[in-house]
Amino acid sequence: MERWLILSHCQTRGLAQSFSLLSSSLQVEAADVYEIKSDAAAYIERMSDFTRLVVHPDIATMLEFDLPGAANVSYLPPIEFGAYHPDMGYYRANGELIYGPIGLNQSSIALAAWHEGLSPADTRALFNGYVYERCGFYEDWVPQRDLMLETFRSHGVELDGAFQRWGRKRAFMYSMRHPRIEVLHDVARQFLASLGMETRSTDLLPPDLLVNGSCPPVYDEIADVLGVPGSYLFKKRYEYKYLDLDEFICASFELFARYPIGSIKPHPNFEARYDRTLRVVRGEA
Amino acid sequence: MNNPYSGLPDYQFWRRSVAAVQTHLFDPTVNPRFRIDADAKVASAGSCFAQHISRRLRGIGFNYYVAETGEHLSPDERLHRQYGIFSARFGNVYTTAQLLQLFQEAFGEHVPAETAWQRPDGRFIDPYRQQVEPDGFDCPEAVARERARHLEAVRTMFLEADIFILTMGLTEAWRSRVDGSVFPMAPGVIGGRFDPDRYEPVNFGVEQVHGDLVRFLDRLKSVNPGIRVLLTVSPVPLLATFEDRSVLCSTTYSKAVLRVAADMITRSYDWTDYFPSFEIITGSYAGGLYYEDDYREVNRVGVAHAMRCFLSNYVAADSPKSASPAATKPAPSGIICDEEMIAALRG
Numbered sequence: 318m319e320r321w322l323i324l325s326h327c328q329t330r331g332l333a334q335s336f337s338l339l340s341s342s343l344q345v346e347a348a349d350v351y352e353i354k355s356d357a358a359a360y361i362e363r364m365s366d367f368t369r370l371v372v373h374p375d376i377a378t379m380l381e382f383d384l385p386g387a388a389n390v391s392y393l394p395p396i397e398f399g400a401y402h403p404d405m406g407y408y409r410a411n412g413e414l415i416y417g418p419i420g421l422n423q424s425s426i427a428l429a430a431w432h433e434g435l436s437p438a439d440t441r442a443l444f445n446g447y448v449y450e451r452c453g454f455y456e457d458w459v460p461q462r463d464l465m466l467e468t469f470r471s472h473g474v475e476l477d478g479a480f481q482r483w484g485r486k487r488a489f490m491y492s493m494r495h496p497r498i499e500v501l502h503d504v505a506r507q508f509l510a511s512l513g514m515e516t517r518s519t520d521l522l523p524p525d526l527l528v529n530g531s532c533p534p535v536y537d538e539i540a541d542v543l544g545v546p547g548s549y550l551f552k553k554r555y556e557y558k559y560l561d562l563d564e565f566i567c568a569s570f571e572l573f574a575r576y577p578i579g580s581i582k583p584h585p586n587f588e589a590r591y592d593r594t595l596r597v598v599r600g601e602a
Numbered sequence: 603m604n605n606p607y608s609g610l611p612d613y614q615f616w617r618r619s620v621a622a623v624q625t626h627l628f629d630p631t632v633n634p635r636f637r638i639d640a641d642a643k644v645a646s647a648g649s650c651f652a653q654h655i656s657r658r659l660r661g662i663g664f665n666y667y668v669a670e671t672g673e674h675l676s677p678d679e680r681l682h683r684q685y686g687i688f689s690a691r692f693g694n695v696y697t698t699a700q701l702l703q704l705f706q707e708a709f710g711e712h713v714p715a716e717t718a719w720q721r722p723d724g725r726f727i728d729p730y731r732q733q734v735e736p737d738g739f740d741c742p743e744a745v746a747r748e749r750a751r752h753l754e755a756v757r758t759m760f761l762e763a764d765i766f767i768l769t770m771g772l773t774e775a776w777r778s779r780v781d782g783s784v785f786p787m788a789p790g791v792i793g794g795r796f797d798p799d800r801y802e803p804v805n806f807g808v809e810q811v812h813g814d815l816v817r818f819l820d821r822l823k824s825v826n827p828g829i830r831v832l833l834t835v836s837p838v839p840l841l842a843t844f845e846d847r848s849v850l851c852s853t854t855y856s857k858a859v860l861r862v863a864a865d866m867i868t869r870s871y872d873w874t875d876y877f878p879s880f881e882i883i884t885g886s887y888a889g890g891l892y893y894e895d896d897y898r899e900v901n902r903v904g905v906a907h908a909m910r911c912f913l914s915n916y917v918a919a920d921s922p923k924s925a926s927p928a929a930t931k932p933a934p935s936g937i938i939c940d941e942e943m944i945a946a947l948r949g
Contacts, residue, residue, distance in 0.1 A: 351945070458624075481621075481622075481624060484624060485625050485891060541902065541906035542906070544624075544626025544903050544906075546903065
């Protein structure tokens with residue numbers, strides 16, 4: 318029996334429980350980065366108990382202690398895929414990420430409209446396919462797919478076949494960094510395969526914990542292009558409650574109004590998208 | 603080792619062009635014969651699925667040509683009385699025989715024996731477009747007057763259109779034993795009275811469908827030399843069959859006949875083309891995802907897929923197909939979920 322420690326972030330539990338279901342030769346423990354940090358000494362002492370550590374590459378650099386030698390440490394990247402939610406981005410004010418009506422995910426259209434002084438009603442009118450096309454919202458699938466698959470491939474995990482299945486009935490991401498459990502299950506299966514380990518064939522999946530987080534919708538027009546059902550219902554984080562688009566815009570404006578105009582800046586990964594959206598809202602693109 | 607398949611393009615191989623492509627990215631359209639300019643007058647006719655096409659064409663700003671607009675009516679009244687659903691108010695045209703008959707009547711080459719049927723409520727309907735006037739007509743003369751106006755619009759449509767999109771629906775029809783006229787629905791369903799001495803069921807074969815198409819296209823080209831025709835086959839299964847067999851088997855027969863006839867036409871007429879909406883919706887690659895729960899109606903996602911392929915291949919510009927390497931990155935490295943969030947997601 319091998320003892321594994323899965324060290325990741327919000328995808329940790331789903332991965333660990335998938336590993337347990339998929340292999341009878343594993344005893345799996347999960348810890349997210351905050352659990353590790355809160356009790357670092359205990360984990361350091363126990364590191365030698367584990368026959369393998371499966372670690373999120375970014376998190377490995379955030380720990381305040383060294384991981385054991387490379388022999389039993391595997392790096393497994395997270396699932397990150399934003400093509401379903403191209404309007405969503407992370408934004409900062411005063412150097413800190415801001416949290417809005419559904420958490421970290423803010424609408425670039427709403428923010429651009431607010432910066433331009435548009436009313437909620439005029440902002441609402443911007444949520445249409447014409448604007449999305451000009452903002453480049455339909456352009457993300459191929460480059461993000463290729464980037465994600467290549468990232469996993471570079472870590473020895475082949476996801477091409479699984480990716481073919483993921484988006485067949487519905488969006489496989491709740492948000493750009495929260496996949497559905499079947500995706501994590503496939504990642505776990507392919508990771509085990511990359512180690513040459515046999516896996517069980519089972520249709521049981523662990524609980525889908527990430528649905529408890531915020532779930533921005535796949536806008537109808539974008540859903541049409543990506544072949545999945547869409548909506549304009551924004552699920553709040555930790556609550557099983559939706560905001561409709563009007564409520565979301567109003568709540569977003571309330572958040573933005575707490576900051577001086579121009580002080581909310583996109584995270585560098587979302588600068589290009591926000592700048593383009595702003596030009597579209599201004600009628601310049 | 604060289605073989606006849608060496609060097610063929612990817613779209614000729616299942617593994618490369620179907621199995622390896624995400625469902626929504628699949629596009630079986632190959633080498634479209636023409637592009638539709640933004641200002642081209644696009645007319646359409648056909649079965650239920652054709653309504654999706656006409657609606658979407660209007661929705662995306664196409665110059666969808668409506669020769670019978672009902673301008674004198676309010677928008678609600680127009681909708682209620684089926685103005686603008688197709689390029690003229692002919693309702694669903696299910697069979698190629700019905701289409702040929704409509705053309706011939708519009709150009710004075712066919713005068714049907716029957717002109718009006720009475721409904722159980724006493725009102726009258728046009729036997730060749732039975733549902734376009736939900737409130738019915740007062741009398742047979744009113745039906746005839748309105749039909750004369752309608753045929754004038756149909757004639758204008760065939761004369762003026764630059765592109766005609768025909769969605770072929772099925773091969774079964776009810777036919778008059780008196781003059782051979784075909785009806786979109788059986789007598790007695792909405793109006794009229796079923797009389798086996800006057801009406802007969804017919805299930806057209808390839809030769810008949812092909813023959814009707816040839817006669818229609820030859821005549822259409824003779825009155826409108828610049829016309830180009832795009833053929834499609836409706837992916838919507840038959841609602842019912844009069845054949846003594848499963849409706850699914852009759853559906854397969856109908857669609858096969860129509861698909862073969864379309865292929866025969868496009869091999870003979872270089873100003874026609876076939877758009878594979880049938881394949882996009884029904885293909886095994888889609889796994890039935892593009893149907894509603896009744897396995898018959900095409901859902902929004904399926905219609906969107908078909909129209910996306912249509913726009914990508916038949917419209918010169920403004921297609922959403924292009925992919926840009928400048929697309930946003932998915933998520934920022936170095937940012938993880940906040941502690942509060944992760945705690946809430948630990949389960």
